Amino acid sequence: MADKIDEKSILSVLGQVNDPSLKKDIVSLGYVQNLKIDGSRVTFTLALPTPLFPSKEKMREDSERVLSVVPGVTEVEISMKTEIRMEQNARGVSGVKHIIAVGSGKGGVGKSTVAVNLAAVFSEYGAKVGMVDGDIYGPSLPIMMGAKNAELSQNERGIIPIEAHGMKFMSMGLLSKGSAPLIWRGPMAHKAVQESLLRVDWGEIDYLIVDMPPGTGDVHLTLVQTVPVTGAVIVTTPQDVGMTISLKTFRMFEQTKVPVLGMIENMSAYLCPHCGKQDDIFGAGTVATEAQRLRVPYLGSIPLNRKIREYADQGVPLILADPMTAAVYVDIADKLATEIYVRNYNKRTLIIEEEPEETAESFAV
Amino acid sequence: MITAETNPIAIKKKGNRSLEISWEDGHVSLYSFRYLRQNCSCAGCVEEWTGKKVLDKDVIPLDLLGLKAATTGNYALSFSFSDHHDTGIYHFDHLREICPCVICKE
Ligand SMILES: Nc1ncnc2c1ncn2[C@@H]1O[C@H](COP(=O)(O)OP(=O)(O)OP(=O)(O)O)[C@@H](O)[C@H]1O
Numbered sequence: 001m002a003d004k005i006d007e008k009s010i011l012s013v014l015g016q017v018n019d020p021s022l023k024k025d026i027v028s029l030g031y032v033q034n035l036k037i038d039g040s041r042v043t044f045t046l047a048l049p050t051p052l053f054p055s056k057e058k059m060r061e062d063s064e065r066v067l068s069v070v071p072g073v074t075e076v077e078i079s080m081k082t083e084i085r086m087e088q089n090a091r092g093v094s095g096v097k098h099i100i101a102v103g104s105g106k107g108g109v110g111k112s113t114v115a116v117n118l119a120a121v122f123s124e125y126g127a128k129v130g131m132v133d134g135d136i137y138g139p140s141l142p143i144m145m146g147a148k149n150a151e152l153s154q155n156e157r158g159i160i161p162i163e164a165h166g167m168k169f170m171s172m173g174l175l176s177k178g179s180a181p182l183i184w185r186g187p188m189a190h191k192a193v194q195e196s197l198l199r200v201d202w203g204e205i206d207y208l209i210v211d212m213p214p215g216t217g218d219v220h221l222t223l224v225q226t227v228p229v230t231g232a233v234i235v236t237t238p239q240d241v242g243m244t245i246s247l248k249t250f251r252m253f254e255q256t257k258v259p260v261l262g263m264i265e266n267m268s269a270y271l272c273p274h275c276g277k278q279d280d281i282f283g284a285g286t287v288a289t290e291a292q293r294l295r296v297p298y299l300g301s302i303p304l305n306r307k308i309r310e311y312a313d314q315g316v317p318l319i320l321a322d323p324m325t326a327a328v329y330v331d332i333a334d335k336l337a338t339e340i341y342v343r344n345y346n347k348r349t350l351i352i353e354e355e356p357e358e359t360a361e362s363f364a365v
Numbered sequence: 366m367i368t369a370e371t372n373p374i375a376i377k378k379k380g381n382r383s384l385e386i387s388w389e390d391g392h393v394s395l396y397s398f399r400y401l402r403q404n405c406s407c408a409g410c411v412e413e414w415t416g417k418k419v420l421d422k423d424v425i426p427l428d429l430l431g432l433k434a435a436t437t438g439n440y441a442l443s444f445s446f447s448d449h450h451d452t453g454i455y456h457f458d459h460l461r462e463i464c465p466c467v468i469c470k471e
């Protein structure tokens with residue numbers, strides 16, 4: 001006599017499986033969708049608020065494990081999909097769920113390389129990704145995305161972003177193509193950044209990654225005044241001892257209430273291209289220590305590796321060219337995406353409620 | 366860092382006279398729009414370099430109203446007042462700092 005299984009009993013069993021980052025069960029989080037029971041066969045979709053990084057397989061495995069001991073269930077089929085969530089925000093960019101700024105204290109630390117490679121990893125694992133060149137003085141996205149000859153065009157909804165490697169990007173650098181390098185002055189820089197964000201027909205984007213210019217300045221202020229920024233990532237190198245330089249950038253984000261989602265150490269160690277051995281030229285772990293002191297997540301460190309530079313110059317993201325070497329970016333992207341959805345889950349929406357006036361109140365004026 | 370003290374969890378515009386902010390640490394601040402107008406820190410109201418107040422608080426009419434309140438990014442509020450002034454950006458930490466309640470005023 002076969003045990004009768006129904007939706008309710010399956011859901012209560014799945015209620016034992018937790019999202020390890022939120023420490024809440026996958027049923028009440030709304031991850032379990034399309035549940036179908038066909039005789040002894042159970043199928044459903046796990047809709048996760050993050051790209052489907054390898055670490056997220058655990059939720060599928062746990063689900064299979066708890067269902068395998070339910071009498072009457074002989075077959076379980078779980079598919080997974082990405083469903084990035086976002087708190088409603090009044091002044092956002094239409095169609096864009098999260099805006100992430102990638103900044104650094106000084107130039108040349110590998111900010112653009114980190115931005116492009118993380119973007120490509122998000123995209124590879126199932127998210128819809130856009131990028132903005134916030135660095136209007138020295139745009140590098142056209143080259144790193146392998147689209148330096150692309151041309152911007154427009155439709156009735158706005159500027160059409162360039163598509164490359166399954167991602168969309170916008171770079172004001174493409175507007176000055178051919179002519180002498182454009183000198184953006186204060187108000188023009190402000191406008192350029194605003195247009196790069198707001199006047200673009202983005203379509204649907206889960207993560208819009210903004211490659212910021214180094215340091216602190218106009219572009220940063222324009223960004224935070226123009227759009228709600230989910231958070232910032234700070235790229236630093238071990239040479240920035242005590243993080244004296246990155247700290248300024250950190251304080252700037254802090255003062256403008258942009259959450260710092262994490263710190264990344266770039267060019268942390270030398271990885272020998274011949275034997276693959278790692279050599280910590282600057283002493284490892286300095287950024288990790290500083291991040292801990294500042295109470296911000298430490299997302300990981302990226303070794304100095306010739307391949308990273310070569311593929312960047314060729315305009316091919318590392319995850320597409322050399323997935324093995326790109327593993328370090330996958331790990332960082334996973335931590336970053338997790339940080340975003342955990343914060344998003346915990347965040348209360350900032351709305352101004354309108355209420356009728358109360359009578360007979362007195363104020364200290 | 367956004368601390369519980371400067372993280373608003375609810376903002377209420379009560380008619381045109383007052384604004385109420387509930388903070389994550391449990392404190393509730395109630396501001397009259399006149400008081401907010403008097404504490405505007407825009408370049409026109411406060412001297413940029415010295416931080417000296419240019420605005421004379423007493424010239425702000427007693428019946429001043431707050432017509433509109435809006436969020437700026439996710440770190441501040443801005444208002445349109447009935448005297449047509451709307452250039453101030455009120456950071457949440459500044460708003461908490463100027464809470465007019467008796468506890469904070471001590
Ligand atoms: N981990 C790495 N290993 C080897 N080379 C790297 C690594 N990261 C970045 N690079 C190289 O270092 C150079 C500077 O990187 P990138 O342009 O990304 O820096 P940036 O911080 O964006 O600079 P800028 O301030 O000029 O915008 C590039 O040639 C890049 O290919």
Ligand SMILES: [Mg+2]
Pocket residue numbers: 111112113135140211
């Ligand atoms: Mg750059």
Ligand SMILES: [Zn+2]
Pocket residue numbers: 405406407408409410450452453
């Ligand atoms: Zn003012």
Ligand SMILES: [Zn+2]
Pocket residue numbers: 392393394464465466467468469470
């Ligand atoms: Zn108070």
